[in-house]
Amino acid sequence: KAGVTQTPRYLIKTRGQQVTLSCSPISGHRSVSWYQQTPGQGLQFLFEYFSETQRNKGNFPGRFSGRQFSNSRSEMNVSTLELGDSALYLCASSLGRVGETQYFGPGTRLLVL
């Protein structure tokens, strides 16, 4: 099976812009979770989508949003970018049952100037 894929792999934006990141889960996986990794905060949970619905949400401002399509592909959007949004954004997929292992994609490296 193909793994989790994320596009683009690298992105440079300026403050105030918005960005959309894409994630394609492993075939058959219905849950997609998004994480932000920064050197200071480590890996932090953003939100999880399951069957096109946001099922869980971490402690991030409303500028961070997402959605999931009927084929389980997911997008994450960040509006009004700030310098502190520079990070590695990781997407993980799983079957969606409680206690399921999540499998991660390679991430999108976002740099905000």
Place this chain on the structure above:
Amino acid sequence: DQQVKQNSPSLSVQEGRISILNCDYTNSMFDYFLWYKKYPAEGPTFLISISSIKDKNEDGRFTVFLNKSAKHLSLHIVPSQPGDSAVYFCAASAPQGGADGLTFGKGTHLIIQP
């Protein structure tokens, strides 16, 4: 407040010896624990997991031990190999009703010395 802590930012081990990576947690609702390995510029790779109903799970060179009373888990790698050099993250999750995604520790950088 960190709910999952990896108190050793780095660990250096000689090739062929045992590597022991430690992780402590504070949330008693966590019932599923995972270890991930991460190379620079790549996403975390799942290594091994353990449910709270067990105290040990083994997969090849990797064994995870869980001590629920101490809220502590550890990952043992035996024997350590050069390719094991990476950052290791401990992660935990709670049952769906209190789910908040995976909660990660800040990682331990394991360096295997020849």
